[in-house]
Amino acid sequence: MPYPRKTLSSLQASVWSDIVTSNVLRGLSLLSRSILRPLSWAFANLAWSNDDYIAWCYRQAVPWTAEGENLDAWAALPGIYKKDATAASGLVLFSGCTPGTELVANTAILRADGVSYTTSSLAIAAADGTLSAAVSCDVTGADSNCDSGTAFTLLTAVDGMPSSGVSSGAITGGADIETEAAFRTRMLKAYASRDGGGRQDDYVEWATAVAGVTRAWCNPSGAGSGSVVVYAMLDDAQAVHNGFPQGTNGAAANEPRYTTATGDQLAIANAIRPNQPVTALVVVCAPDPYPIDVKLSDLSANTPAQIEAIKAAIADLYVRNGTPLGMTVPQSDIEEAVLSTGVSFTLSAPLGPVDVPLGSLPTVGAVSAQ
Template sequence: MPFSLPTLPDVRRNNRDNLAAFLKGADASVPNDALRVLSDMNAGGAFLNLKYLAWLARNFLPDLAEKSWLDRWAAILFGGRKAATFASGTITVTGTAGTLLPAGSPLATSDGIQYQTAADVYLSALATPVAVTCLTAGAIGNRDAGAPLSISVAVSNVSAQATVVLIDGGADTESDDDLRVRILLRIRNPPMGGCATDYEQWTLSLPGVSRVWVAPMEMGVGTVTVRFACDQLRASNDSLPTLDDCALVRAYLDTVRPVTVADLFVVPAIPQGIGPRILNLSNDTPSMRLAIEAALQGMLLEKAAPGQTIFACWISDAITEAAGDATFDLVTGDFAMTSKGALASLRAAFGGGIAFT
């Protein structure tokens, strides 16, 4: 029989009844009587203890545990929560040819995020590329191409404004939900000396990695193929890792995988665009379209995997969740990925995108 936490009035009532039952002549039902006050004070303390025990019961296991308890589980199982990473990338700076822009020169965005140059650079007659690193860890340091940066401390013969080529690689500290998934994955799949879930857990332990797909023997007997996504780290690249990311993951996996594996392949997925076509949307507004796009992106984040067909019913359910009472007609069917390594994407750059007509 499940335990039900009694309410404070229930505890008070039980306390008065116990006094009447076990202390002859006691009557704690009289308002403002000293015995009534003492009884209710005792009941209040008992109720706090009951609430504390209920809180402990909720946090003992990681499926419902709060942040500090999750951190304890993570420290015990695999060393702790993944830390935030620092964004870095390239900007272009203009100025007088031959002028030195020294390493460590500070820059900032309009919202106060600080960056600094990574090395000494002599400017050329054209816009000069300069490597920069964000001084604040997390996704907040990522900047799209064309975003402006300002040089915080004036340098003679150097323009105060710089332009971002691309700054990415920043990911926030691992969230409670993501950490909970890793903890439960570890509990449900204890180490097995190199099975598919071992590779999944090893790869997920790396900063910035958010989803992993492992394909044993895809490249032949004794081989393992690993694909992964970096949903924050590479948000500007549709979550797909760069070749440098793949090399870093490969280098780490080589330190933990069994030596008996014939060969290990760490490769990015192949983006394949899907283009849902929505007709007769009854509430066709810009905000509704954005909500539908966000819902479809969320569905892909949950269900998309290399080679996984994206079924029309999944698309319809996501649109319905976003559209609410609005009506629509979905005239596209299932989207089958063309290869085992293909990953569904809504980005128009990959031949996808939503068509509202």
């Protein structure tokens, strides 16, 4: 039974009641400026503050309600640590350069909104006058990501090349520091599980401990006997790609039995490598998108804004329930997602459950309404 903690007003009333019943007033009326009035409030406030501190101590005493550094301490016991924020990286293209012009490493480049990036290595203009510079953002977080075609400007002019360029492809990989809610969820899963050094849940925990990884799944023997296939998604860091990892599927850099992965897949594989059983062949893969088209008729509010709201609701359904280990999306789940936007409609497609093959994740396809 929970302890019924008193409110500040009830404590004040209780102190005042004690003063009256103690007969300290001897039946006389209390003056409006009597010292007993502020004293009763002060004692009530002190009692309430003590109760508040004890309640805070209780929350820190157990891992499922601890906060801040206390949550970090509880999570460190099973070896779970908060994921740091990461910075985005990509390519910036400059056209109209003098062939052979060099852009040295550590050159500052500004995004159109003033966010600062730095070149990662030496870049040389090609014979056609284009120069492609690898850059990484100077600040961490999801705001360091940007779309393809975003404008960039050199902080300091360089002879032989224009000062303006654009991102060549999306600049991705930036993720915010892990939220306490997500961190607590990973910690509680670690406490609930028993570290077996290679169970199916272990691979999921190792993968989701990598910065930027938000979801992961394990498929034992997915690439043959003795293998483990790990699928991962980076919903924030690769939001411009709908969360799908960018790179090629494969194994860790020091795994000689399989093709080495690249990009996000390589980072995850390398992180899993020190923890996995020595005999396991671990292959990290990006799920294949499996778009599901939705057709609606008699839609009550057939507007572009309503269609976007429906897409968002269906996308949320797929994020919550999607798995690349083979699944079926019931028709009723799609109907409930559309209904959650507050519309009336008739679902014309899909009619019946949708089977999503192994290795694929359901994604929002074309949403049309009549």
